[in-house]
Amino acid sequence: MALLDRHAASRDAYQAIRKASADPFSVRFDSVISPTEGVIAGQRTILLGTNNYLGLTFDSDCIEDSVRAVRERGTGTTGSRIANGSYDGHLALETALKAYYARRHAMVFTTGYQANLGVLSSLVGRDDHLLLDADSHASIYDGARMGHAEVTRFRHNDPEDLYKRLRRLKDAPGEKLIVVEGIYSMVGDVAPLKEIVAVKREMGAYLLVDEAHSMGVLGATGRGLAEEAGVEADVDVIVGTFSKSLGSVGGFVVSDMEGFDVMRVVCRPYMFTASLPPAVVASTVTALRKVQETPALRHKLHANAKHLYDGLTNLGLSTGPNCSPIVAVTMPDQAVAIGMWNALLQNGVYLNLALPPATPDNRPLLRSSVSAAHTPEQIERVLEVMEKVAREFGVLKDEPKRALA
Amino acid sequence: MDLITNPTVLEVARAAEVVLGRSVHVTAASDISRDLAVDSLALMNIVMELEDRFDISIPIDRLSEVQTVGDLSSLIDNIRNKA
Numbered sequence: 001m002a003l004l005d006r007h008a009a010s011r012d013a014y015q016a017i018r019k020a021s022a023d024p025f026s027v028r029f030d031s032v033i034s035p036t037e038g039v040i041a042g043q044r045t046i047l048l049g050t051n052n053y054l055g056l057t058f059d060s061d062c063i064e065d066s067v068r069a070v071r072e073r074g075t076g077t078t079g080s081r082i083a084n085g086s087y088d089g090h091l092a093l094e095t096a097l098k099a100y101y102a103r104r105h106a107m108v109f110t111t112g113y114q115a116n117l118g119v120l121s122s123l124v125g126r127d128d129h130l131l132l133d134a135d136s137h138a139s140i141y142d143g144a145r146m147g148h149a150e151v152t153r154f155r156h157n158d159p160e161d162l163y164k165r166l167r168r169l170k171d172a173p174g175e176k177l178i179v180v181e182g183i184y185s186m187v188g189d190v191a192p193l194k195e196i197v198a199v200k201r202e203m204g205a206y207l208l209v210d211e212a213h214s215m216g217v218l219g220a221t222g223r224g225l226a227e228e229a230g231v232e233a234d235v236d237v238i239v240g241t242f243s244k245s246l247g248s249v250g251g252f253v254v255s256d257m258e259g260f261d262v263m264r265v266v267c268r269p270y271m272f273t274a275s276l277p278p279a280v281v282a283s284t285v286t287a288l289r290k291v292q293e294t295p296a297l298r299h300k301l302h303a304n305a306k307h308l309y310d311g312l313t314n315l316g317l318s319t320g321p322n323c324s325p326i327v328a329v330t331m332p333d334q335a336v337a338i339g340m341w342n343a344l345l346q347n348g349v350y351l352n353l354a355l356p357p358a359t360p361d362n363r364p365l366l367r368s369s370v371s372a373a374h375t376p377e378q379i380e381r382v383l384e385v386m387e388k389v390a391r392e393f394g395v396l397k398d399e400p401k402r403a404l405a
Numbered sequence: 406m407d408l409i410t411n412p413t414v415l416e417v418a419r420a421a422e423v424v425l426g427r428s429v430h431v432t433a434a435s436d437i438s439r440d441l442a443v444d445s446l447a448l449m450n451i452v453m454e455l456e457d458r459f460d461i462s463i464p465i466d467r468l469s470e471v472q473t474v475g476d477l478s479s480l481i482d483n484i485r486n487k488a
Binding site: 150155 | 444445446447449450452453456457460461462464465466467
């Protein structure tokens with residue numbers, strides 16, 4: 001058996017998709033010209049699947065600070081912080097995160113994936129228990145797998161099910177760490193955090209919230225779901241990313257836990273990888289300031305999300321349970337999902353094709369993520385294209401319910 | 406077809422039917438991935454179902470040792486005997 005033969009099933013599935021369409025997993029942009037527009041195969045295309053929630057990737061201050069940092073500090077750090085030391089930017093970013101979250105400790109990772117990998121593999125160990133929401137992101141599952149704690153899943157967004165599973169572990173030795181996400185990345189649903197906190201308190205567990213998709217999006221100052229739900233004091237650890245609302249790359253963790261800094265010498269995904277380059281750190285610090293100084297960005301984002309969510313729902317498409325900047329439409333089957341995804345792209349709309357098992361309940365999805373930088377005209381254009389394409393594929397049978405503009 | 410007498414194997418089959426939404430025919434020797442066409446996510450969902458049936462905790466990190474229905478049913482029996 002050749003080494004890659006073990007992936008034969010994945011290879012065959014991938015080939016079948018590529019035969020039916022343009023390859024949805026390696027879209028090539030000729031250029032990206034703004035947070036909401038790119039050029040694909042010579043055609044101007046609306047970007048509706050890039051998690052660029054606040055549109056800060058082209059913010060002029062972020063760009064200027066990034067350019068200055070690369071001139072003054074160079075293109076890369078060429079190593080990890082434990083070997084090559086920290087730059088002033090790394091410390092400034094951690095200080096800014098501590099201030100923003102009002103927490104005693106902050107640690108920056110090179111990617112959001114590594115933040116979860118690092119925290120979940122080192123915060124708990126042998127005899128401890130991780131309780132993961134069943135729909136957790138791959139980075140959470142991988143972090144759990146890398147560590148030595150016992151791993152239990154609970155039913156998605158179901159605090160009673162979490163309670164039941166913690167009750168079964170009542171007499172087991174070790175600590176329990178519950179892991180949930182602020183906004184779930186596939187359909188944009190939000191964790192019932194108040195109820196989860198109540199279970200955590202009653203059962204004496206710790207709670208980690210991954211705010212990757214909710215930072216800059218939820219809460220009065222954009223700190224995420226914990227802020228919005230008013231339960232920050234009960235959340236022991238917050239993990240997040242710079243690659244969505246903050247428009248760069250990297251991950252972080254903040255906590256008030258006594259002695260948290262020991263993580264810097266035990267957490268392998270922090271220790272054994274090159275640290276973030278100065279240019280990335282600089283734009284991230286500026287973007288974090290913008291999130292705090294510009295609540296209007298969040299208001300615009302939510303107005304755009306509502307525009308798209310209501311529009312798609314009123315067309316009669318099957319959208320998620322609540323309106324959020326992630327708007328997913330459930331497809332009847334994979335062939336229609338792939339066909340519609342291609343037709344949307346040909347009509348100048350780029351969004352994400354999400355296929356099982358990366359999706360809940362084994363359903364294919366067309367997943368959009370809205371940006372504060374989208375114009376109302378762009379969202380209207382998306383709704384027009386979506387209606388036309390959905391009708392062509394027989395996904396919409398009724399007459400449109402949408403009022404004529 | 407082999408007659409299934411092990412009650413845990415029967416429960417595994419029932420849990421698989423609930424999760425997969427189709428009838429399955431298994432013996433202890435059935436390979437979960439190959440014979441039942443169950444991917445890693447569906448297996449974790451089957452385990453969740455079994456946790457509720459037996460009111461026990463089956464850590465998913467233990468699934469690396471599970472290849473057949475018999476492996477899974479032994480894992481469950483071991484956990485129940487320890488409880």
